[in-house]
Amino acid sequence: MATTDAIKVLKERGFFSQCTDEAGLIEKLKEPTRFYCGFDPTGPSLHCGHLVPVFAMAHMQRAGHLPVVLVGGGTARIGDPSGKTEMRQMLTIDQIKSNVEEFKKQLGNFITFEDGGAIIADNADWLAPLNYIDFLRDIGRHFSVNRMLTFEAYKKRMETGLSFIEFNYQLLQSYDFLELNRKYNCSLQIGGDDQWGNIVAGMELIRRIERKESFGLTFNLVARSDGKKMGKTEKGAVFLNKEMTSVYDLYQYWRNVDDADVGKFLKLFTFLPVDECERLGALEGAEINAAKEILAFEFTKIIHGEDDAVTAREAARAAFKSGGTADKSGMPSIEYSITQMKEGINIVDLFTETGLCPSKSESRRLVSQNGAAVNDEKINDVNTIINETFITSDNDILLKAGKKRFFRIVIK
RNA sequence: GGGGAGGUUCCCGAGUGGUCAAAGGGGGCAGACUGUAAAUCUGUUACUUCGGUUUCGAAGGUUCAAAUCCUUCUCUCCCCA
Incomplete structure (x- = not known):
């Protein structure tokens, strides 16, 4: 050979x-x-x-x-x-x-x-x-x-x-x-x-x-430019097993790397040709976002296959570019019955139940600090009840914690 | 085996009877600014049915009251043998 x-x-x-x-x-x-x-x-x-x-x-x-x-x-x-x-x-x-x-x-x-x-x-x-x-x-x-x-x-x-x-x-x-x-x-x-x-x-x-x-x-021991260890988040390691780290989260991890790391990571963590990696890594300003998307997509594709990578990419686009018609199915989600929604759920409880917040205290903090949004509307009253009036034309409710964490409630 | 120093909330690290859910820093989270970037500034950082509840290595004890005092246990580090 x-x-x-x-x-x-x-x-x-x-x-x-x-x-x-x-x-x-x-x-x-x-x-x-x-x-x-x-x-x-x-x-x-x-x-x-x-x-x-x-x-x-x-x-x-x-x-x-x-x-x-x-x-x-x-x-x-x-x-x-x-x-x-x-x-x-x-x-x-x-x-x-x-x-x-x-x-x-x-x-x-x-x-x-x-x-x-x-x-x-x-x-x-x-x-x-x-x-x-x-x-x-x-x-x-x-x-x-x-x-x-x-x-x-x-x-x-x-x-x-x-x-x-x-x-x-x-x-x-x-x-x-x-x-x-x-x-x-x-x-x-x-x-x-x-x-x-x-x-x-x-x-x-x-x-x-x-x-x-x-x-x-x-x-070389690769560290991120912010000095943190590769593949670690506050919540722990970013795993390749999709039961442990969802495809969406894996995609988002790579989508969110520092500008300074993009070229380096493309070379290390994808199989794209070197000159392509260098070209993408050299993009300036907001343009480098396109390179990050490629990095995340290519990486996700290697680990979970093209179909899952596409779903994750579309879900991320749907989450971050509001008003789009992109496919939201790759977003983390949970199903709620229409009956449950008619009864209504307190916003603090809802953010806890979906896992967006680990405890009610934190959920309450998030809401009162103006970090919680439902269908892109900021809600900062901890007594707000989320009910069927929030259901969108897509038959879902989109929760957002901070700027980057999304969760979709699908009504069935 | 003997002696000494220690184990504090995610991490480092203050705290030696009440004013301690516990200083300060780091990290995290959120807000502003932005490009799902970095930097910066601000707020926040045990849980809660908001009545309280659990937390300072573990278990007991003293006290009206303990992270702080006493006893035992346990683990780590240092020195001696």
């Missing part, structure tokens, strides 16, 4: 941070190469913060290489201290198993597993049966604690406390690389920049035990 220059693609698109032997790796990548990236299934779904390495894997696969997706069913049972200040919460084995299944499914949106184009592995297969004494003797002896303590990831934790179990993470990840190298001849590990230390440790282990050369490549 022919390969294209994967490093070049990753550099152009803003993924590339550093690699262990660039010249050697470029040479290596002239042939189809097995590479791996690990994901610890510590949650029930992938979220947007996981995606830089995922997109990178997809680009590498398109360049002709063979991804080995490593799901950390074993390592999820402990925690990686890299870049974290808290210890990971322990999960049950059943939780991890179900997380692993979900991860596999979601990764299929990016990586093609057909015809042996990619392999999926779970490190629980070799980590779980490990014998402690054997592991210490065969693997542990290759690690110097002195050296490990010099790693940035551990330094931070020296202040707040680092448990022995987490300290071992590097050994396990190194062992993963060794194991994948033996099993699948996997000679390249990729990951976020915070994984540098772990990747290098794995390479050293392979060199010592197998006397083989391997490579490491890391990606």
